[in-house]
Amino acid sequence: MGIKLRLLQSNDGEYFLDCIDELYRTIEKAPAGFDPARKMLKHSRFKSFVVRKLTRYPSLFKLRLRFKQELAVNFVSMISGDFRLLIPYAFKTKLNFVYMYDVWPRFHRWIFPLLDFFNVYYVFFSSKQVMENFNQNYSHIKCRAIWLPEALSAQDYHFKAYHDKEIDVLEFGRMYDEYHHLITGPLQLNGKHHVYRKPGMNLLFPDKPAFSAALAAAKIVICVPSNITHPHRAEYISSMTLRYLQAMASKCLIVGVLPSDMAELFGYNPIVEIDMDHAGDQMLNVLASYKDYHALIERNYNHVIRHHQWENRWQVIQEKIQEAL
Numbered sequence: 001m002g003i004k005l006r007l008l009q010s011n012d013g014e015y016f017l018d019c020i021d022e023l024y025r026t027i028e029k030a031p032a033g034f035d036p037a038r039k040m041l042k043h044s045r046f047k048s049f050v051v052r053k054l055t056r057y058p059s060l061f062k063l064r065l066r067f068k069q070e071l072a073v074n075f076v077s078m079i080s081g082d083f084r085l086l087i088p089y090a091f092k093t094k095l096n097f098v099y100m101y102d103v104w105p106r107f108h109r110w111i112f113p114l115l116d117f118f119n120v121y122y123v124f125f126s127s128k129q130v131m132e133n134f135n136q137n138y139s140h141i142k143c144r145a146i147w148l149p150e151a152l153s154a155q156d157y158h159f160k161a162y163h164d165k166e167i168d169v170l171e172f173g174r175m176y177d178e179y180h181h182l183i184t185g186p187l188q189l190n191g192k193h194h195v196y197r198k199p200g201m202n203l204l205f206p207d208k209p210a211f212s213a214a215l216a217a218a219k220i221v222i223c224v225p226s227n228i229t230h231p232h233r234a235e236y237i238s239s240m241t242l243r244y245l246q247a248m249a250s251k252c253l254i255v256g257v258l259p260s261d262m263a264e265l266f267g268y269n270p271i272v273e274i275d276m277d278h279a280g281d282q283m284l285n286v287l288a289s290y291k292d293y294h295a296l297i298e299r300n301y302n303h304v305i306r307h308h309q310w311e312n313r314w315q316v317i318q319e320k321i322q323e324a325l
Contacts, residue, residue: 003325004072005034008085011042018208019242020077022153023099026310027075032318034073047084054083054114061113065091073097073321080104081111083118090118095324097317099124099148102226105235108133115143122320124148124313127239128261146320149265150242151313152249154305156208159216159251162294168287170218170252171196172204172211173243174229179222179279186280192287215250219290220283223247223256223271240265245308248300253293255286265308270300 007024028036054060067088074089077099090096096119103111103125112134115123120143125131131147169187171180171194180196187194195214197204205211215221223244226234238260247254254271263269272293275282286293 002034005036007038008076011040055110112138157249167218168192176224182279221247221252225259
């Protein structure tokens with residue numbers, strides 16, 4: 001038996017939270033010296049109320065709650081500052097570790113101080129820009145931080161042979177409306193199979209198998225960072241998201257905008273940059289010369305397999321946990 005490792009997870013079942021499930025499954029099957037146990041947490045109005053109160057009253061940030069301490073590690077992968085997942089577990093041990101997505105700038109003023117309130121020893125930010133702001137402007141916080149980009153479990157995705165891909169262009173997740181309107185007409189006029197979320201649809205795919213099947217069948221996927229599609233929310237944050245990696249693991253060509261940290265992660269430009277002035281013609285030309293991009297698609301696929309799976313990220317997380325023991 002190793003050290004108890006709690007994997008704290010919301011019981012929300014949406015498949016777009018697959019990033020969390022894939023990471024937890026990686027940890028569950030490959031822990032060295034740990035006894036992992038996933039704990040599914042139901043929605044709690046009381047816990048949500050507590051976190052809301054904490055965010056509104058900064059004077060409470062300095063409180064330090066301590067229960068009877070145990071030798072156990074809590075790990076939680078959370079969207080933004082969803083600290084309710086750490087209640088009450090964070091107060092039973094000092095070994096609390098958080099992987100955090102979507103940490104938008106307007107939330108930094110309360111998310112960062114609450115890391116100390118919840119006894120977080122190490123936080124792993126999916127965005128390099130978030131980590132840089134944390135290190136530059138919140139040096140008084142005891143919690144340590146590192147940039148750890150998003151990743152995936154490649155076995156969850158598959159691909160069809162290039163000549164069997166029947167979807168020409170796939171748009172999923174966040175829509176870049178301005179660009180979408182520029183390519184829809186030309187694709188339709190030229191008889192191309194263009195798949196996207198229509199008005200009135202909540203989600204484009206009902207579950208992850210349907211989503212991964214569409215990716216496998218797609219030639220081109222549109223990927224644009226949130227600071228362009230939703231600048232009011234993301235502001236300046238431009239980060240590689242899971243969707244880029246999912247497209248590459250499914251051997252799709254990405255047409256879009258390169259996040260600020262992605263060139264550093266890959267060492268080359270892995271996408272076709274959008275030409276907004278000639279969007280429709282560009283898309284049709286890329287489809288007409290699709291064979292010319294096979295080498296880039298294969299290079300991207302191999303790079304993701306080697307460097308951007310959750311096994312790679314878990315090695316870093318595990319090292320930081322071991323340092324704290």
